[in-house]
Amino acid sequence: MDGLVNLWSATGLANLTFPALAMIAVGCGLLYLAIAKGFEPLLLVPIGFGAILTNIPVAGLADPGGLLYYVYYIGIDSGVFPLLIFMGVGALTDFSALIANPRMLLLGAAAQFGIFATLFGAILLNYVPGFEFTLQDASAIAIIGGADGPTAIFLASRLSPELLGAIAVAAYSYMALVPIIQPPIMRLLTTEEERNIAMPQLRAVSKQEKILFPLGVLALTLLFLPAATPLVGMFCLGNLMKESGVVDRLSNSAQNEIINITTIFLGLAVGSKLAADQFLTVETIGILVLGAVAFSIGTASGVYMAKVMNRFAGDSPINPLVGAAGVSAVPMAARVVNKVGLESNPHNFLLMHAMGPNVAGVLGSAVAAGILLALVG
């Protein structure tokens, strides 16, 4: 009889609590979004499954000694996984559109206003009872506006690990929602005439420029913002491997195997932070709201900056739509710009022009993360 009682007490049924059940439902919801709706499936499948595994009672996968605990400890607590992904992203990024038209960096900078405005907003939320965000928490939440998953996870793991699960889920969900969030804002802030502006064709960029670019970015980071070196450094390494053309094997590994393997474990580790006691809080709702605000402000400030630049552009006009691509979310944001542009003028392909601010946004959010680390960390 004792044996039976013991066996019963070891079943999931006897140990299942309502919060854990709710989190398993959240995990299933993420799986549904990924599989049925195609929202960032590469990340939401491992994150959703990790969330389910974490909340299985008795097994304790996310407790010290459990698999997910170690994956988190080794990969995210140390900051290694997001940086490996950033190396792969660097190896996947082509900077020629930006090198051909470096002014676009200003759009990448303007869109980071989404981050810093949200930081202010997160602190403002402290007036609502139930919210107690520190400056660190607020910075980690605000980086969602950078629309860059690895950067958000890296910064959250440094500044506010207990909010990491919610921040990562918000960052990736909103990146998947870029085609829904951005177009209304872009249409609202531009006139039909502005959306019709055709931009001059970009010049060809030499191989030497492409090789020197990551080295130049690294040199500037080293001189002015060493705190951003982990992110920018790995990014530049990946990009140099791609552009140098002499280590194709390494570059291919960074773009494929390494980024894929890391993505599986990064997702699982993020999922392990979706435990009921950490996720089912009023703060999570705040983070989801702030994330959407951050995205919207970033998009709007990019578009406004492009409008201002267009006024002073002279003979090489700038279509204000490309400013929206400044929020990174490569290459989704650039595709959205292209799509909205084509709605106004079916012959106006803005994709290559939007790739400039798009990759500038990646650099911009890495720089913003470095600034936050230097000032708040």
Added chain:
Amino acid sequence: MDITALLAQAANLMLTGMVGVFVFLSILIIAVKGLSKFAAPDEPVQPRSQAAKSKPAGAEQVPAENLAAISAAISQYRNQHFPSEK
């Protein structure tokens, strides 16, 4: 710490952060512009690409009659399917 002080800090951070991002990326613009002046254009590649282009250009001359046939076919198709445009 009370919220007002935190807000002041956040506003300060917002200002410093935006200035920082703009300054950094502006320096980068100058650096990239300098880079494109300093970097040699793709000279060793260009002759090769020209050579590569000249071959297919020569090859293109052969099916010139085909080209005429193709354009005739296209205009015929357009006439049949989109007569209103003409």
